[in-house]
Amino acid sequence: MKRRKRGNDLLLHAILLTILGLTLVPFVFLLNNSFRSNYELDHAFFGIPEALVKKDWAAMFQSYRDAWQVLRPYTANTLFVAAITALGVTGMGSITAFVFSRYRFPGHRFLFMCVLSFMMIPGILTLVPSFLLVKKLGLLNSYWVLILPYIAGGQVFAIFLFKSFFDGLPGELFESARMDGASHLKQYTALVLPLSKQVLSVVLVTNILGTWNNFLWPLVTNSDAKYQTISAGLYGMGSSTLAVNYSNLFAAYALSSIPMLILFLYATKPFMAGLTSGAFKA
Structure with missing residues (x-):
């Protein structure tokens, strides 16, 4: 019986490791080819970078230096927008949820259900009306055209999470x-x-993940590169002279993922603790 269980565990681990390996293949391909020239890519899909073999470190990281020169303003824009948006959503959402959770006023349940109903509306349906609204307000090509809609759009989910958590706090504390x-x-x-x-x-x-990965809204509302975020900036790089060398694009993709990797490393523990502490309870 133990042998059979052990065999099943080994088979399960082998399957999981195989799936993990297949999942990591694109990332390995991305990192490896960010150090290789077009000539190397044309002659071998996979291969050790020649610069690594020759220990030519300056040539090896040239693509990263070129990509960073372009990505630097986009990264700064995204970090600024993500920080303001996250603080705005957290502050306004927690205050609103606190009022809904702890104070009973006429129509409070109806108002809360109205807020929750917005979760059933796909965001893509509001794209055109939202664009026409910000255009009429004169917000195009600015940071506010990103920050204000992001804060407004993130309120619904934040209020739902906060209220669910606040409802579980003992009333004796407030008394x-x-x-x-x-x-x-x-x-x-x-x-x-x-x-x-x-x-x-x-x-x-x-909210930080949503802001960092959002592509369509920054693309259609900010035609000025001065205010573009990293997702729209990466799209624009594909049609620039920098894209002549494929390693520059691979390097840009790798660089753009570093802030989210850092966030993952530092925020995984509190994030999982939040999931298991009742943040998503009904």
Whole structure:
């Protein structure tokens, strides 16, 4: 019986390792070919970079230097927009959810259901009306055309998560705070926020990822390269003179993933803790 179980475990691990290997093939191909010239790519799909064999480090990392010169302003734009958006969504969403969770006013349930109903509307359906609105407001080709819609669009999911978490907090905590003379703002800042670090990390990570990976909205609203984000910048690189050398594009793709890899390394633990702490409970 033990042999059979061990055999099944070995088979399962072999299948998982095979799937993992197949998943990593594109990433290995990307990194490897970011160090290879067009001549090398034309003669061998996979292969060790000649610069590595010759230990010509300057030539080996030239594609990364060229790609970074183009990506640097796009990366700065994206980091700025992602930071402001994440803070805006987290701040406004947590305050709104706190009001919905702890205060009973006429129509509060109806208003909350109206907020949740927006989750059923596909974002692509609002693309044209949103574009016409920001155009009429004169927000095109600016940071605000990205920040304001992102904050508005991220509120629904954030309010849902925060309210679900706040509903699970003991009411005795708030009663004790009120008896000690704590105002509504004090309860929010000194009581709710310190207890909500895990769900805050969930909202922050999901919003940063969404902002970083968003492609269509930045592309159609910002024709000025000064305000473009990294996803639209990568698309534009494909038709620039830099794309003559394929290694430049591969290097740009690798560089653009580094901030998200860093976020993954540092935010995985609090993010998973937020998922298991009741952030997604119904």
